[in-house]
Amino acid sequence: MAEVTAARVKELRDKTGAGMMDCKKALGEADGDIEAAVDWLRKKGLAAAAKKSGRVAAEGLVGAAVGEGVGVVVEINAETDFVARNETFQAFVRTVTELALSSDGTVDGLSAMAYPDTGRTVAEEVTHMVATIGENMGLRRVARLTASPGAVASYIHSATAPGLGRIGVLVALQSEGDPEKLSALGRQLAMHVAAARPESVSTDDLDPALLDRERNVLADQARASGKPEAIIEKMVEGRLRKYYEEVVLLEQTFVVDGENKVAKVLENTGKELGAPVSVVGFTRFALGEGIEKQEQDFAAEVAATLGN
Numbered sequence: 535m536a537e538v539t540a541a542r543v544k545e546l547r548d549k550t551g552a553g554m555m556d557c558k559k560a561l562g563e564a565d566g567d568i569e570a571a572v573d574w575l576r577k578k579g580l581a582a583a584a585k586k587s588g589r590v591a592a593e594g595l596v597g598a599a600v601g602e603g604v605g606v607v608v609e610i611n612a613e614t615d616f617v618a619r620n621e622t623f624q625a626f627v628r629t630v631t632e633l634a635l636s637s638d639g640t641v642d643g644l645s646a647m648a649y650p651d652t653g654r655t656v657a658e659e660v661t662h663m664v665a666t667i668g669e670n671m672g673l674r675r676v677a678r679l680t681a682s683p684g685a686v687a688s689y690i691h692s693a694t695a696p697g698l699g700r701i702g703v704l705v706a707l708q709s710e711g712d713p714e715k716l717s718a719l720g721r722q723l724a725m726h727v728a729a730a731r732p733e734s735v736s737t738d739d740l741d742p743a744l745l746d747r748e749r750n751v752l753a754d755q756a757r758a759s760g761k762p763e764a765i766i767e768k769m770v771e772g773r774l775r776k777y778y779e780e781v782v783l784l785e786q787t788f789v790v791d792g793e794n795k796v797a798k799v800l801e802n803t804g805k806e807l808g809a810p811v812s813v814v815g816f817t818r819f820a821l822g823e824g825i826e827k828q829e830q831d832f833a834a835e836v837a838a839t840l841g842n
Contacts (some may be wrong), residue, residue, distance in 0.1 A: 537559060537566065538561045538562055538566055541576050542561055542566065542568065543557045543558050543561065545568060545570055546561060546571050546572070546575075547562065549568070549572060550572055550575050552575050555800065556575065556578075556661075557571070557575070560574045560575050560578075562571075565738065569800060578665075578706045580742075589654050592767060593611065593612050593613060593614050593615045593617065593618060593821070593822060594609065594611040594612040594617065594618060594627075594671070594822075595606070595609075595610060595618050595623070595624065595627045595694060595698045595699065595700075595821070596609050596690070596698070596700060596701060596702035596819045596820075596821050597609075597610070597627045597628060597630070597631030597697055597698050598631065598688035598689070598690055598697055598702040598704065599631045599632055599634070599635055599688065599697060599705070600635075600686050600687065600688050600704075601635050601686075602682075603677070603680055603681050603682045603684060603685065603686060603688070604635055604678065604680045604681075604685030604686055605635075605678070605679050605688050605704045605706065606631060606634040606635050606637070606639070606676060606677065606679075606704070607630045607631075607676070607677050607682075607688065607702040607704050607819050608627070608630055608634050608644075608673070608675070608676045608702075608815055608819075609673075609674045609675050609676075609702075609821065610627050610660075610671065610672070610673050610674065610821050611671060611672050611674050611821075611822065611825070612629060612667070612669045612671045613669040613670050613671075614669060614745075614772050617667060617669055617671075618694050618698075619694065620634045620667065622663075622666070622667065623663070623667060623758045623798050624694070624695050624698055626663055627698055628695075628697060628698060629649070629650065630644070630649075630656055630659075631697065632672065633647050633649075633650075633656065633678070634676050634678065637678065638678075639676060639677065639678030640676065641673055641674075641675060641676055644656055644673065644676050645657035645673060647661075656673065657673070660669055660672065660673055666823070671813065675817070676821065677704065677817040679704050679705075679706040679816075680706065680814075681706040681707055681815065682708075683708065683710050683715040684706065684707045684708040684709050684713075684716060684814065685706075685707055685709075685713050685717045685720055686704060686705070686706045686707075686720065687704070687705050687707070687717050687718075687719075687720025687721040687723070687724050687807070688702065688703065688705075688715075688721070688724060689701075689702075689703045689705075689721055689724035689725050689728055690726075691703070691725075691728045691779075699821075700820065700821040701728050701818070701819065701820050701821065702818075702819045703724040703725075703727045703816065703817065703818045703819075704724065704816060704817045705720045705721075705723045705724045705727060705813065705815075705816045706720075706815050706816070707719065707720050707723075707811055707812070707813060707814065708809060708811070708812050708813075708815035709804070709807065709809050709811040709812070710809040711803075711804070711807030711808065711809040711811060712807055715807060716807075716811065719799075719803055719811070721790075722790050723783075723796070723813070723816070724816070725790070726783075726786070726788060726789045726790065726796070727783070727788070727816050727818050729789050729819065730764070730783075730786050730789060731818065732781055732782060732783040732786055732816070733781040733782070734781070734782055734783065735782070735783050735784060735813050735815060735816065736782060736783070736784050737778055737782050737784075737785065740778075740781070740782060744781075748774070748777050749770060749774065751771075752770045752774065752777075753766060753770050753771045755773075756769040756770055756773075762831060768829070779795075781795055783813060783816065784796050784797040784800075784813070785797065785813075796813075800812065800813065804823050
């Protein structure tokens, strides 16, 4: 058997574009023969998947699931929104999301978990799905929230199927109160987060860099008025309160009633349940956010295809 060296692994990787560990395994299965290893990768669908790995995958689905005191949201990307309507892809995203409930809340941890009834890991199943459906795909991110005692609620906006859609939100509430009533409030708050897009739960956990940036902008705006620095400082503090109402969950007006701040809603619910209610945290995933999409007109696409 030929030795599986780093150089041969690199050669196979360059030839097929497959992952390093897949190349190493292929060479082992092929007794070090490069061409046989290429065939092994092709049969497994790995070489074909690799050829698609450079294409931008900004569509797909966001999945959400909750259990007792735990909730997860997962984003799995594909190249086209057509795939999001594919029942096989939907079943895959739903299964991975359910697996995430017992994961460590990281992409690496979830990727390494066993995918049911296949003998493959989640990462290997992603590769298998690429070869099966014919589009580049990727498990992009996962978030996991817990509340004990309490409840975690989820909400899917623009749902494609139950638990699957384009925006997924989790809200974790901590309280000794009735879990069912907590879950109902949590779902309303998740709907609020989907619409209002807060940056933090409270003013205390607002990103300091974000706050400094806003303070500097407001200070420059106030100075343009020509007023003294002492007045400017008061103007900035006043405008910051308005900023908090825009980006801090507890300071936002609850979209469900359009009157009370979220902090007041929690206070009122706590009185009703006979136990304080607090927001442990929230997560909002919008499909494809932050992914740089390739913009290409039809003429340019045809030219590229023809090699012009």
